[in-house]
Amino acid sequence: MAEPILEVKNLDKRFGALVVSDDVTFDLQPGECHALIGPNGAGKTTLVHQISGLLAPDAGTIHFAGEDVTRLPVHARAARGLARTFQITAVVPGFTALDNTALAVQRRSGTSFRFWGNAAKEAALNEPAREALATVGLEAKAHVPAANLAHGEKRALELAIALAMQPKALLLDEPMAGVGHDEGRQLLAVLARLKAHVPMLLVEHDMHAVFSLADRISVLVYGRILASGDPEAVRADAEVRRAYLGEAA
Amino acid sequence: MSRTLSTTAPPRPTWQGLRLYSPAILVFLGLALVPTFASLGAENYILGLVTRLMILAIAAISLDLLLGHGGLVSFGHAAFLGLGAYTTGILLTEGVFQAELIVLAVIALSALFALVTGAVSLRTSGVYFIMITLAFGQMLFFAASSLAAYGGDDGLTLWDRADLFGTDLLHTRQGRFYATLAVLLATFVVVNAVVDSRFGRVLRAAKENPTRVAALGFDVFRFRLAAYVLAGTICGIAGMLSALQAEFVSPAIMSWQRSGELIVMVVLGGMATRNGALLGALAFVLLEVWLADLTVHWKLIFGPLLVLVVLYAKGGLAALLRPLTAEGRHG
Numbered sequence A: 001m002a003e004p005i006l007e008v009k010n011l012d013k014r015f016g017a018l019v020v021s022d023d024v025t026f027d028l029q030p031g032e033c034h035a036l037i038g039p040n041g042a043g044k045t046t047l048v049h050q051i052s053g054l055l056a057p058d059a060g061t062i063h064f065a066g067e068d069v070t071r072l073p074v075h076a077r078a079a080r081g082l083a084r085t086f087q088i089t090a091v092v093p094g095f096t097a098l099d100n101t102a103l104a105v106q107r108r109s110g111t112s113f114r115f116w117g118n119a120a121k122e123a124a125l126n127e128p129a130r131e132a133l134a135t136v137g138l139e140a141k142a143h144v145p146a147a148n149l150a151h152g153e154k155r156a157l158e159l160a161i162a163l164a165m166q167p168k169a170l171l172l173d174e175p176m177a178g179v180g181h182d183e184g185r186q187l188l189a190v191l192a193r194l195k196a197h198v199p200m201l202l203v204e205h206d207m208h209a210v211f212s213l214a215d216r217i218s219v220l221v222y223g224r225i226l227a228s229g230d231p232e233a234v235r236a237d238a239e240v241r242r243a244y245l246g247e248a249a
Numbered sequence B: 001m002s003r004t005l006s007t008t009a010p011p012r013p014t015w016q017g018l019r020l021y022s023p024a025i026l027v028f029l030g031l032a033l034v035p036t037f038a039s040l041g042a043e044n045y046i047l048g049l050v051t052r053l054m055i056l057a058i059a060a061i062s063l064d065l066l067l068g069h070g071g072l073v074s075f076g077h078a079a080f081l082g083l084g085a086y087t088t089g090i091l092l093t094e095g096v097f098q099a100e101l102i103v104l105a106v107i108a109l110s111a112l113f114a115l116v117t118g119a120v121s122l123r124t125s126g127v128y129f130i131m132i133t134l135a136f137g138q139m140l141f142f143a144a145s146s147l148a149a150y151g152g153d154d155g156l157t158l159w160d161r162a163d164l165f166g167t168d169l170l171h172t173r174q175g176r177f178y179a180t181l182a183v184l185l186a187t188f189v190v191v192n193a194v195v196d197s198r199f200g201r202v203l204r205a206a207k208e209n210p211t212r213v214a215a216l217g218f219d220v221f222r223f224r225l226a227a228y229v230l231a232g233t234i235c236g237i238a239g240m241l242s243a244l245q246a247e248f249v250s251p252a253i254m255s256w257q258r259s260g261e262l263i264v265m266v267v268l269g270g271m272a273t274r275n276g277a278l279l280g281a282l283a284f285v286l287l288e289v290w291l292a293d294l295t296v297h298w299k300l301i302f303g304p305l306l307v308l309v310v311l312y313a314k315g316g317l318a319a320l321l322r323p324l325t326a327e328g329r330h331g
């Protein structure tokens, strides 16, 4: 195997008496889609928070692109190319879809400590932003304030923002949560195309999406990785069926 | 909520910019005419009043960069008025008469004070931020009150006037009026440009969703600190103008009530709008003068009136003027 782009080792995290990450170890390989599944409350979001830097682990290390980022703040990890989406949509509600996305482009193109010139009119920022919006099928909504977008469109916008960052790895926390059937299909098609460009950690409840996208699946239950392997092996794993898949069936 | 849901690129020709800024353009034209009309009568009173009004407008516009655009409720902004005024007063007393040197000192000290207090305050948020900015403001207030050599509680009368590049431009009320008008215009242009800039976009985004902005890779703290320094420095210059205009400085200029009044001006005019802070300062001072003229108990009316405006005229004067300016959300 090649050097992993993301490597999580022996991560522990507690909220009081509640153990949410229990000796979690896993990695993300270049070009890979690694799905993380598990029941509600298993600690998936908390894990994504720790990887992105929103929460500090109690113990363990996180390496990204060959660097120990365990103690780095959120913005420093993002600036190194670690992008994420949020389970609960987190965009700038008063900004248009285009401005939300252009802000992500702005971060990687020159300094943002520029105090003059209208940023909203910079073609060098808007063009890549439009492309990202087009990739997720949102180009027609470029000038709609994010607050006025439908739920499914907000999920697509989250994805466009992450894409516009041109990340080295992508953490997706339930990108399809709460979207309708048709929108879900669209998002799935987008994710399938993305897979070719950026390695991603995919937290998702939609098993159809997981089994069609993932190269590898890890199952998290009560903060522990219960099983990890290729999709067929995980599907066949009796313990996993009992703990998780069975519950859904 | 935005009223437009257009799916095509909104055209933005220049006249829309003129429209957006039309209330401010009218105000500036009016201000430029004040000296002409003042010469018809009560000249000193009118020039003094309008200069004071413009100084407060500079302070309010700088505060709105933090309060409105940055979402940072600073309750100690008047400290910068005081810092600018005392720096000016002390330098004039000590024999430094060159306005260009005084302004450099004011800028340096205001920026430094903002950098240090901002670096501490911006580690907190919400009510803690309000309290700590208030505390820093009070610290400076008490420091000024205890400056026995420079008047202490009673304040300091300035017997000398500042020279601007060796001229006596600032020696007359008219000269100080025009200087203040120029600084106000510059402040208005600069702050609105900053709001539109890359920097301003990050600042505005962080107001609405700091977590998202951090997850994009921006160090939100640094952007807020830079805004704090910029706003503090501009307000420091307003303080300098205040000392020159009143030929007197006292701790009252940086009382916490003054900080509160600046907040009221911004809210009254409409936070995070193009013309709001300017209009708010204008309305505040004129209302104060008018009510004080009406009755000695004007404060009994003024307070509740402000409460009503804040409660019912949501979005302030800028919201009332929206049909004229077509100001919407911007990103």
Ligand SMILES: Nc1ncnc2c1ncn2[C@@H]1O[C@H](COP(=O)(O)OP(=O)(O)O)[C@@H](O)[C@H]1O
Residues within 6 Å of the ligand: A015, A018, A020, A038, A039, A040, A041, A042, A043, A044, A045, A046, A047
């Ligand atoms: N900030 C917090 N403080 C205390 N408990 C929390 C906090 N965040 C999450 N939890 C708890 O940790 C557990 C794991 O939550 P989460 O990571 O959101 O799970 P998942 O994403 O797998 O559904 C849940 O029981 C949740 O209630």
Ligand SMILES: [Mg+2]
Residues within 6 Å of the ligand: A044, A045, A046, A087
């Ligand atoms: Mg979750």
